[in-house]
Amino acid sequence: MQPSGVTGVRLGTDGRTLLVDTRVPSGADACVRGLKAVLTDPMTDLARVQLTFVSPSGDRASGCTKEREATAKVKLPEPLGDRDVVVDNYTRFTLDGARPPALRLCGELGCTPPATGCTAASYEQALRAVDAPEHTYRDSEQCDGKWLVLDFSWRTGPACAGSTEPGCSSRLGDRWFYRAKKSGWDPFFRTASGGCRAVRRAEPDFPARLCASLAPLPSR
Incomplete structure (x- = not known):
């Protein structure tokens, strides 16, 4: 054994x-x-x-x-x-x-995980930090190296690569806000609302330039 x-x-x-x-x-x-x-x-x-x-x-x-x-x-x-x-x-x-x-x-990202920053590898770490579903894909990022907004979605139907099945058009989405720490992106707030009001109630220091243009996430 x-x-x-x-x-x-x-x-x-x-x-x-x-x-x-x-x-x-x-x-x-x-x-x-x-x-x-x-x-x-x-x-x-x-x-x-x-x-x-x-x-x-x-x-x-x-x-x-x-x-x-x-x-x-x-x-x-x-x-x-x-x-x-x-x-x-x-x-x-x-x-x-x-x-x-x-x-x-060593952790899931290996012995030398990517430094927190506005990079694809860093965004992948951010997805892991919130246990994003398998096959999640990023819709958009707002990042300045210290703060991050990450929108992502995942299909609700069967495996959909190249498929035109009706279930493949259905998807769910999420939006998370993060602050940079030595260990990587640290999630601190989640909301589907747009703008800055909700996140700045949770964290007054979150910069308006990263949230002012955010539209509400559509309900699906």
Whole structure:
């Protein structure tokens, strides 16, 4: 089995030992055997590690219905250097910007997300910040680098690429207002109304030049 999640990676004092913190089954009886971390591929620009263990937790009658923290150790064939570590194919850690010996967990936008600004990559981060539906597309942006208004829509019918099906003409829309933070665009207000009145009640410092020309979102 593989663990339900990886909570951290630390680098040993020798520069080549990884201590991988994870969550494993726990309960009344011995619920984990043979927890180990192994390097799955030769080291390139990444160190790829896989965690496995044996457990009866698939059978609820085993009593292994809780979880606990555990640590597995793997020794690399050479020092980690500036490589990132990928655990179980999808959880990535980096030394860049980390506080050793711990590595830093990378997010959905990778280990070096785009800086907040008036860029397409930055707007994609803004959509993720409000859990925009899948296949959302941006209608318009008003941005000055410190503040952002983002209008976006998504289809309500089936997959519509190149389709003339009636359902593909139906869509829903949303409008969010953001302020820039070190972590990216931070959403603070949502409204379908036009102009500045509603948003400036929520944030008096929001600049009028970005909201004065906004039309109300159509009801669909």
